[in-house]
Amino acid sequence: MERRQLARRISVASGKEPADAVIKSAKIIDVFNGEIIEGDIAIADGYFAGIGTYEGKQVIDANGAYLTPAFIDGHVHIESSIVTPSEFAKVLLLHGVTTVIADPHEIANVLGTEGIQYMLDASENLPFDFYFMLPSCVPATEFEHSGAVLKAEHLKQFFQQPKVLGLAEVMNFPAVVNCDKDMLEKIAASKAFGKKIDGHAAGLSANDINVYMAAGIRTDHECTNAVEAKERLNRGMYVMIREGTVAKDLRQLIPVVNERNARRCLFVTDDKHLDDLLHEGSIDHNVRLAVASGISPITAIQMATINAAECFGLEEKGAIAPGYKADFIIMEDLESFKIVDVYKDGTAVVKKGAIVHFPESSQPDIPSSLTQTVHFLEISEDEFQIPVQSHKANIIEIIPNSLVTRHIVEQVETNESGFFQCSLDKDQLKLAVIERHHQTGFIGLGIVNGLGLKSGAIATTxxxxxxxLVIAGTNDHDMVMAAKTIKEMQGGMVVIKDGKVLAALKLSIAGLMSDRSYQEVYANLNNIHGALNQLRANRQFNPFLTLSFLTLPVIPELKLTDKGLFQVSKFQHISIDAG
Structure with missing residues (x-):
């Protein structure tokens, strides 16, 4: 901070000169004492300068409304929103979120360090604060082909950047407990730079948490019940309470929160899709759910603000107090938490539920290496043939609204050549994963039950x-058309019927994000959903969302990678033929 700015802030705080703005008639949420206080709030150079009696060049009359610190999302993958950081920021500002701690894990799996650098560059000079944790596990496993491999040496170049807070979710527990050289180098580098380390402790025992804590891993967002949460709190971890599009853990975890441990808990969304962000909200949705589940409103606000700030060492964020950034929300009440206005650095960015100030920074040019990421040879129907001589097959069964699948064995129909035939009556469809990064020619094939398509095919990168590239379909012809369309678009989502494209959403950046406005992307998503109705897809869940997780080989029981059908319990690939 310049000495001139410091001197001015002190002068404003002492009342020697007027503030840039003064907020009057507000009920102020004091996150330190957990109470509501009153007084004038002075703002100078984008910071709170004092609470008391002040005069300012501008007066903001809160008319008795509540004033809370702006919300912070402690762990999120921006790519899951399928829009760029700039568009993502616009959506979150509408919901009172002005700061996120993001893990660019998705784009890093496609583009490695170039993907990380793009996210850093694309988040510059916006009225929103993006911080990043560096992906720790790229690729996630050795049982599939990813676009990149990130070693400790690749990450070190980023640790000195001020927006980089540390190492992102360490999901490879075996690498930690077995003291894998590269994993220890990543952890050691993060600690050497004085950075934080996030955990990903899905299914880990209390003793396993000892291992993570001993390694310096201090958070977990994978708790699914109160017992797991208590074990992590007992050992000194921060518990990230997640409520996203797929993983909805808040109601199961809230019972562990009490007045003694609440300051060690914070809110995250992890993966939340654009339509859910627009309909439900972001961290504001977590706050409402927590209050509806019995948490006091002020405790919920603490979890959404100061707790997250303290967890990541953001000393100037998370409170309405002198010396803190003037990021705040004006809301009507502490029941509905209806957001009226949102301020970033003392400037109104949202008024009466609409964006009023969002200077578009000069966004970085997107090189072709980020937009030309779908590489595979021409696909024919022959490559989707699945031999099942025994007429019995290992099948992936979908559990609605769950990342977990079941491993079932069923009788299947075959043609005269012994190849699997899709059955609409039994809901047995073809599934294919095509390696799209290095043109290796790998295509993993499988059979899926529960998707419910009655015609056509769907595909996404x-x-x-x-x-x-993952494709599910009722016939080979439409699956080939889906692959061809995705390749022409260089990534995205597509719905095919009778050889025709019913709907498509181009995701030109790494096959993960659109370069269009969030409004345009949302309209295209609605077209996708309408086209799914024509295929009579199962509407108990989001078919595309479910499809995108059928390829994740770290979640039980049966998944599909480009190397084939994968049994998670045995951590090995298996044959489709169950004979």
Whole structure:
């Protein structure tokens, strides 16, 4: 901070000169004492300068409304919104979020360090604060082909950047407990630069948490019940309470929160899609759910603000107090949490629920290496043939609204050559994962039950975590057409019927994000949903969302990678033929 700015802030705080703005008649949420206070709030150079009696060049009359610190999302993958950081920021500002801690894990799996650098560059000079944790596990496993491999040496160049806060979710527990050289180098580098380390402790025991804590891993967003949350709190971890599009853990975890441990808990969304962000909200939705589940409004606000700031060492964020950034929300009440206005650095960015100030920075040019990421040889129907001589097959069964699948064995129909035939009556459809990064020619094939398509095919390049091309279909012809369309678009989502494109959404950046406005992307998503109705897809869940997680080989029980059908419990590929 310049000495001149410091001197002015002190002068404003002492009342020797007028503030840039003064907020009057507000009920101020005091996140330190957990109470509501009153007084004038002075703002100078984008910071709160004092609470008391002040005069300012501008007066903001809150008319008795509540004033809370702006919200912070402690762990999010921006790519899951399928829009750029700039568009993502616009959506979140509408919901009172002005700061996120993001993990660019998805784009890093496609483009490595170039993807990370793009996210850093694209988040510059916006009325929104983006911080980043560096992806720790690229690729997630060795059982699939990803677009990149990130070693410790590749990450070190980023640790000195001020927006980089540390190492993102360490999901490779075996690498930690077995002291894998590269993993330890990543952890050691993060600690050497004084950075934080996030965990990903899905299914880990209390003793396993000892290992993570001993390694310096201090958070977890994968708790699914109160017992797991308590074990992590007992050992000194921060518990990230997640409510996203797929993983909805808040109601199961809230019972562990009490007045003694609440300051060690914070809110995250992890993966939340654009339509859900627009309909439900972001961290504001977590706050409402927490209050509806019995948490006091002020405690919920603490979890959404100061707790996240303290967890990541953001000393100037998360509170309405002198010396803190003037990022705040004006809301009508502490029941509905209806957001009226949002301020960033003392400037109104949202008024009466609409964006009023969002200077478009000069966004970085997007090189062709980011937009030309779909590479595979020409696909024919022959490559989708699945031999099942025994007429019995290992099948992936979808569990609605869950990342977990079941491994079932069923009788299947075959043609005279012994190849699997899709059955609409039994809901047995073909599934294919095509390696799309290095043109290796790898195509993994499988059979899926529960998707419910009665015709056509659907395909997407959003396929966690390596983001190859995944296709599900009722017939080979439409599956080939889906692959061809995706390749022509260089990534995205497509719905095909009778050889024709019913709807498509181009995701030109790494096959994960659109370069269009969030309004345009949302309209295209609605077209996708309408086209799915024509295929009579199962509407108990989002078919595309489910499809994108059928390729994740770290979540039980049966998944599909570009190398074939994968049994998670045995951590190995298996044959489709169950004979």
């Amino acid at each position: 959003i396929a966690h975590d390596s983001h190859n």
